Structure formats: structure tokens, C-alpha cells
Amino acid sequence: MxxxxxxxxxxxxxxxxxxxxxxxxxxxxxxxxxxxxxxxxxxxxxxxxxxxxxxxxxxxxxxxxxxxxxxxxxxxxxxxxxxxxxxxxxxxxxxxxxxxxxxxxxxxxxxxxxxxxxxxxxxxxxxxxxxxxxxxxxxxxxxxxxxxxxxxxxxxxxxxxxxxxxxxxxxxxxxxxxxxxxxxxxxxxxxxxxxxxxxxxxxxxxxxxxxxxxxxxxPIGDIKRQFMELEGYEIKVETKEPLPEIGHEDITRLERVAPNRAIIFARSDIREWLSKNLSSRGITILSLEIEEPSLEDVFLKTIYGREEK
The missing domain is CATH 3.40.50.300 (P-loop containing nucleotide triphosphate hydrolases)
Incomplete structure (x- = not known):
């Protein structure tokens, strides 16, 4: 069958x-x-x-x-x-x-x-x-x-x-x-x-x-991952201590929302590198997560956005 x-x-x-x-x-x-x-x-x-x-x-x-x-x-x-x-x-x-x-x-x-x-x-x-x-x-x-x-x-x-x-x-x-x-x-x-x-x-x-x-x-998860690989990753990080300067070739933008919190925009998923880098500098990470796009984000940006180009 x-x-x-x-x-x-x-x-x-x-x-x-x-x-x-x-x-x-x-x-x-x-x-x-x-x-x-x-x-x-x-x-x-x-x-x-x-x-x-x-x-x-x-x-x-x-x-x-x-x-x-x-x-x-x-x-x-x-x-x-x-x-x-x-x-x-x-x-x-x-x-x-x-x-x-x-x-x-x-x-x-x-x-x-x-x-x-x-x-x-x-x-x-x-x-x-x-x-x-x-x-x-x-x-x-x-x-x-x-x-x-x-x-x-x-x-x-x-x-x-x-x-x-x-x-x-x-x-x-x-x-x-x-x-x-x-x-x-x-x-x-x-x-x-x-x-x-x-x-x-x-x-x-x-x-x-x-x-x-x-x-x-x-699957929706796969489509979202493809979207993030194309459009970039949005990573939220919060630490116990104030965040130091962070430098990585894939980071396109960093927005500080508090002394110990930031949103990092990157071309790849740099969470593993970020975790090791901050830990090696004595920084305690409280949370480190990717902001996953909604299906609506994917739909509007990858479909309507591309069609307008």
C-alpha cells in the first residue's frame, strides 16, 4: 500500500x-x-x-x-x-x-x-x-x-x-x-x-x-531553520555579570538592552562559541537562546519579501 x-x-x-x-x-x-x-x-x-x-x-x-x-x-x-x-x-x-x-x-x-x-x-x-x-x-x-x-x-x-x-x-x-x-x-x-x-x-x-x-x-521546524540560515540568527543572551565586548566574524549587529542582556544578530548559530568564550572570561551565563521566527515571519519575509525584489 x-x-x-x-x-x-x-x-x-x-x-x-x-x-x-x-x-x-x-x-x-x-x-x-x-x-x-x-x-x-x-x-x-x-x-x-x-x-x-x-x-x-x-x-x-x-x-x-x-x-x-x-x-x-x-x-x-x-x-x-x-x-x-x-x-x-x-x-x-x-x-x-x-x-x-x-x-x-x-x-x-x-x-x-x-x-x-x-x-x-x-x-x-x-x-x-x-x-x-x-x-x-x-x-x-x-x-x-x-x-x-x-x-x-x-x-x-x-x-x-x-x-x-x-x-x-x-x-x-x-x-x-x-x-x-x-x-x-x-x-x-x-x-x-x-x-x-x-x-x-x-x-x-x-x-x-x-x-x-x-x-x-x-516540517515547519525545517522551514524555519532554512529561513534562519538564509536570513540570519537572533540570539538572546543574559549573564550574571555585565556583558563584555563580544567579537565574532559572523556577528552582524549587537543590541544591548541592559548591562547584562543583549540581542545578537549573526550569520550562523554561534551559541556554542559564545558559551565557551564568555565562560573562559569568567562570565556566568543565565540564559542563551535563539529567538525562533514564527511561521508568519517566514511567510512574510521569504515569500512576499522575495517576490518584491
Whole structure:
């Protein structure tokens, strides 16, 4: 059995002269949560719709759960759950009828449908309003119903496009819990989001796409280390005694914030050298740590910054 839930190879798609996706290649492992990032117009939605068989790419190959999307789209769709960014519910139908409508697309007995709908409505907190028409729901309640709809077939792979967009904190918390539960159950989650702290919190790995090309992919820690190697290290040091003058060829700037505290900007991780140097001069180190960038720092500086050059 393949260890990849998603394999995208050399995916290309153009609209006239505009190339939305340009030779995109990446893999998503079974059972992992993969965050897909990029600015507006980067090609995220085109990639997702190609993965779902909704858009036919100009070139490349897509495999989902070990099956070729071009050859077995219906079999694939039976095993995935998809939540579009701007999905809507059927307002004239009740919460129960909305889920029943989608359950009818899958091979489920009446008893299985009833049990699944009951389970999901309770899970998303809509059991008490199951017979109310969806048009009377708040945006958050509608999103809860859409989440239940996405899970109706107990999918092996969840593809979520901006799943917390416009939600209140309670609704966003529910979405994150669904993602965590899916991972705990061994399912795979592929999701895009503009909330970078959310991606950092939930993802095992991320992919960053800009102008149709993949700029970075891997565990967040690895991407941050690559960023620091390129942009430099920010090292905070605090000592018991006043800090003496520090000289090293890789130090680009030193900011003293107190007689015994400083922030050192360096081209490499000089903590080991710094520790030995200060200790040899009789200086007691109280703390010595690298200020790790957030995913937002990496995203803004390495993606938007480079694109402006």
C-alpha cells in the first residue's frame, strides 16, 4: 500500500496567458496534517480543484489514495470529504435533511444514514436544532452543518479550503478539533488557511506556493531553520555579570538592552562559541537562546519579501 495519500507531479494549469499552476510537485503522507499556504492568486484553489477532479489540468499527474484522479475520479470521491471556502447549505432544508441529501450519494443503508447523521449533528452541536431550516442559522451554525456534511461518508482524506474563514472563536475551535480527531483516527487532512498561527498549531508539514510554484515544503521546524540560515540568527543572551565586548566574524549587529542582556544578530548559530568564550572570561551565563521566527515571519519575509525584489 502506498504511503502517500496525495501525490502531485508536475501539475500545470493555465487560463489564457496566465499560468495559475506551474510544474507543481509535492506529496502528502498518509495520516498527516498538511497545511497549504500562499497569497491570494498563488494557485491554491486551482491546485485543490485539480486534486478533486473539478478542474482538468493541462499537464501532470495526480494520485489520491493510490488512485489516478484522471482514471478513477468517482472511486476517489467516495473516500474523501471536501469543504470549499465559500460553501453553502440548502436553506429551505432542515439540518437533518441537508445531511440526508448528501448521505444519499453514498452506499449507506437507511439505518447507517440515520446513525451517522445523528452522530454528526451531536458532534457539531446542532442536534437540538436538527428540524430547523438551515436558512435560519447563523453563519457559524451553517459552517458547523457544512463540517458535518464533509464528514458524512467517514472520509479517509479531508480537503478543507479556508475552513475557519469568518468563524467565531467557538466555530474555529470546532474545526481544529475535527482536524485533530481526524489525525488521531489515522485520517489525512489537507487544508489551506490564511490564519498562519492555526497552520503552525495543526500541521505536521506545510507547503508554500507563490505564483503557481512551490517555494518551500516540509516540517515547519525545517522551514524555519532554512529561513534562519538564509536570513540570519537572533540570539538572546543574559549573564550574571555585565556583558563584555563580544567579537565574532559572523556577528552582524549587537543590541544591548541592559548591562547584562543583549540581542545578537549573526550569520550562523554561534551559541556554542559564545558559551565557551564568555565562560573562559569568567562570565556566568543565565540564559542563551535563539529567538525562533514564527511561521508568519517566514511567510512574510521569504515569500512576499522575495517576490518584491
Amino acid at each position: 502506498s504511503t502517500q495519500a496525495i501525490t502531485v507531479e508536475n501539475l500545470t494549469k493555465s487560463y489564457g496567458r496566465f499560468r495559475a499552476v506551474d510544474g507543481l510537485t509535492f506529496e502528502v503522507e498518509n495520516g498527516e496534517v498538511f497545511g497549504f499556504l500562499g497569497p491570494n492568486g498563488a494557485g491554491k484553489t486551482t491546485t485543490i480543484l485539480s486534486m478533486l477532479g473539478i478542474i482538468i489540468p493541462d499537464g501532470g499527474r495526480i494520485q489520491i489514495l493510490g488512485m489516478d484522479m484522471a482514471r478513477e475520479p468517482l472511486k476517489i470521491k467516495e473516500r474523501i470529504g471536501y469543504l470549499p471556502e465559500n460553501a453553502t447549505v440548502y436553506g429551505e432544508l432542515t439540518a437533518w435533511k441537508n445531511l440526508e441529501f448528501f448521505a444519499n450519494f453514498y452506499r449507506m443503508s437507511n439505518a447507517e444514514k440515520e446513525n451517522r447523521i445523528t452522530e454528526l449533528l451531536k458532534r457539531v452541536g446542532l442536534w437540538e436544532v436538527r428540524y430547523r431550516k438551515a436558512k435560519t442559522f447563523s453563519k457559524g451554525m451553517k459552517q458547523r452543518l457544512l463540517i458535518a456534511q464533509t464528514l458524512i461518508n467517514d472520509p479517509e482524506l479531508l480537503i478543507l479550503d479556508e475552513p475557519t474563514s469568518g468563524l467565531d472563536p467557538e466555530g474555529a475551535h470546532l474545526v481544529k478539533e475535527v482536524i485533530r480527531e481526524a489525525k488521531a483516527e489515522g485520517k489525512t487532512v489537507f487544508f489551506s488557511s490564511h490564519v498562519l498561527s492555526e497552520v503552525e498549531e495543526l500541521s505536521d508539514r506545510v507547503g508554500i506556493i507563490v505564483r503557481g510554484k512551490l517555494k518551500a515544503v516540509g
